[in-house]
Amino acid sequence: MEKEADLEVRFPAKAGTRVVAVAFVNELWMSEAESEVVLRPPMAQWDVYWRFQDGTPSLESVTIGGPYSAKGLGDTPSRRRIFLCRPARSEDEGPCARTILSTLARRAYRRPLNGTDIERLLGLYKAGRGEGSFEAGIGEALRGILVSPKFLFRVERDRANRAPGTAYRLNDLEMASRLSFFLWSSIPDDPLLDFAANGKLQDPAVLEREVRRMLADRRAKALTENFFGQWLQLRDVRSAQPDADTFPQFDENLRDAFVEEAELLFESMLREDRSLLDLLSANYTFVNERLARHYGIANIFGSFFRRVALSDENRWGLLGKGAVLMLTSHPARTSPVLRGKFVLENIMGSPPPPPPPDVPPLKENASEGKKLTVRQLLEQHRANPACASCHARMDPLGFALDNFDPLGGWRTSEANRPVDASGVLPDGTRFQGPVELRKILMSRKEQFVTTVTESLLTYALGREVEYYDQPAIRKIVTEAGSSGYRWSSVVIGIINSTPFRMRKGMEPAAAAGLP
Numbered sequence: 081m082e083k084e085a086d087l088e089v090r091f092p093a094k095a096g097t098r099v100v101a102v103a104f105v106n107e108l109w110m111s112e113a114e115s116e117v118v119l120r121p122p123m124a125q126w127d128v129y130w131r132f133q134d135g136t137p138s139l140e141s142v143t144i145g146g147p148y149s150a151k152g153l154g155d156t157p158s159r160r161r162i163f164l165c166r167p168a169r170s171e172d173e174g175p176c177a178r179t180i181l182s183t184l185a186r187r188a189y190r191r192p193l194n195g196t197d198i199e200r201l202l203g204l205y206k207a208g209r210g211e212g213s214f215e216a217g218i219g220e221a222l223r224g225i226l227v228s229p230k231f232l233f234r235v236e237r238d239r240a241n242r243a244p245g246t247a248y249r250l251n252d253l254e255m256a257s258r259l260s261f262f263l264w265s266s267i268p269d270d271p272l273l274d275f276a277a278n279g280k281l282q283d284p285a286v287l288e289r290e291v292r293r294m295l296a297d298r299r300a301k302a303l304t305e306n307f308f309g310q311w312l313q314l315r316d317v318r319s320a321q322p323d324a325d326t327f328p329q330f331d332e333n334l335r336d337a338f339v340e341e342a343e344l345l346f347e348s349m350l351r352e353d354r355s356l357l358d359l360l361s362a363n364y365t366f367v368n369e370r371l372a373r374h375y376g377i378a379n380i381f382g383s384f385f386r387r388v389a390l391s392d393e394n395r396w397g398l399l400g401k402g403a404v405l406m407l408t409s410h411p412a413r414t415s416p417v418l419r420g421k422f423v424l425e426n427i428m429g430s431p432p433p434p435p436p437p438d439v440p441p442l443k444e445n446a447s448e449g450k451k452l453t454v455r456q457l458l459e460q461h462r463a464n465p466a467c468a469s470c471h472a473r474m475d476p477l478g479f480a481l482d483n484f485d486p487l488g489g490w491r492t493s494e495a496n497r498p499v500d501a502s503g504v505l506p507d508g509t510r511f512q513g514p515v516e517l518r519k520i521l522m523s524r525k526e527q528f529v530t531t532v533t534e535s536l537l538t539y540a541l542g543r544e545v546e547y548y549d550q551p552a553i554r555k556i557v558t559e560a561g562s563s564g565y566r567w568s569s570v571v572i573g574i575i576n577s578t579p580f581r582m583r584k585g586m587e588p589a590a591a592a593g594l595p
Contacts, residue, residue, distance in 0.1 A: 265302035323412035337371035338403040402488030409486035416478025429531030476503030480517035
């Protein structure tokens with residue numbers, strides 16, 4: 081590429097964890113408090129990487145190289161965790177290498193090591209040591225650990241004494257891996273491995289104590305980011321592209337604030353062990369100045385986030401959050417269909433059927449003539465009998481959120497007409513706006529908790545739930561009801577459930593193709 085040289089830059093960085101950010105900056109704007117730099121929307125007419133037809137640039141990838149001109153060996157927290165000892169004499173190198181590699185491999189393989197494991201790694205160490213230093217030998221063995229299937233795959237082997245296709249209980253080490261990847265998206269730590277190696281995870285009191293410890297650990301933030309990102313599709317916030325002509329006020333700081341608000345809100349619910357129902361009714365959120373200004377919350381200054389009480393009931397719960405409202409909109413207009421579908425799928429657990437083939441798309445407003453509201457456009461669309469049945473379920477739920485524009489800002493008019501946020505459910509229940517919709521959803525709290533539990537169990541197992549999982553789900557929900565559906569009760573219920581603690585062996589046909 082002709083301008084490739086312009087896209088490379090070198091900068092000094094001290095060893096350790098650092099945050100590197102890259103953005104297309106067209107214009108800077110300082111807030112009234114002069115405490116926050118706002119990045120305007122990415123500039124058009126850029127010849128680096130074209131992703132969208134309107135010429136808006138998008139970053140494909142960033143590659144970080146180095147270090148360049150490094151002097152001596154680094155000293156970082158990660159290196160100190162690897163090199164548990166430093167041999168002072170040549171005869172100390174072998175025992176030190178054994179200590180280092182056995183500790184690393186035990187964590188990486190997520191189980192105690194056997195003699196074969198150690199000897200293979202020491203063989204790699206000796207090969208690397210023969211061509212360089214002690215550190216070169218450790219590096220060669222470490223590469224062997226990182227490419228080993230024992231590290232790369234979570235293996236749950238069929239029991240030799242079990243008939244193919246029968247279910248069996250996981251052993252403690254397999255249970256420890258399932259537990260850590262569920263709550264931390266990572267390997268078990270030493271305390272959890274110690275309990276598993278000693279066969280103590282079968283003790284319900286020990287298991288519950290470990291679960292609560294892990295939920296209180298900072299690594300449980302992975303559950304917030306990954307589960308909610310997957311369940312509510314919050315990962316797609318990064319790729320959403322509101323129309324720049326319709327919403328010139330949108331900027332990257334607002335996008336980042338939407339993500340941060342959602343993650344902080346969900347993390348607080350887990351950390352404080354609140355009820356799952358707070359997902360619908362939480363009367364607080366986390367904002368910085370940019371987001372507070374967008375929501376109309378006064379007296380918030382600065383770029384850091386802080387917890388605030390919400391006096392506006394329309395903003396309570398996840399249905400009042402900018403991330404959800406932007407994801408369930410089109411670039412230039414709201415979509416009661418997408419918002420209604422979101423409520424049906426993620427809150428009521430009753431997704432609509434897929435649309436029939438050859439259904440015409442919703443007609444958009446023409447450039448000339450009288451503009452119609454989205455409600456009026458959908459009324460025309462529902463005149464088609466093939467569309468009417470599904471839209472009768474989705475649209476009323478979405479209409480209740482129509483006071484929120486595609487960026488989640490509050491509005492009272494659309495196309496020069498007052499917003500009509502009323503709806504009627506198929507059973508005849510009438511409601512008006514997000515507050516009344518939330519009351520209806522809260523009146524069906526067990527339905528909502530069941531939906532969240534199914535999604536969380538899907539995440540924990542790494543597979544879709546099946547009909548034979550339903551008794552376990554009902555038991556989890558029923559038992560969690562005595563605590564007001566606290567997160568810890570649901571999580572512990574999942575971990576104690578039959579689907580989580582057991583595995584079905586392979587059928588003969590499936591196992592035949594394995595080496």
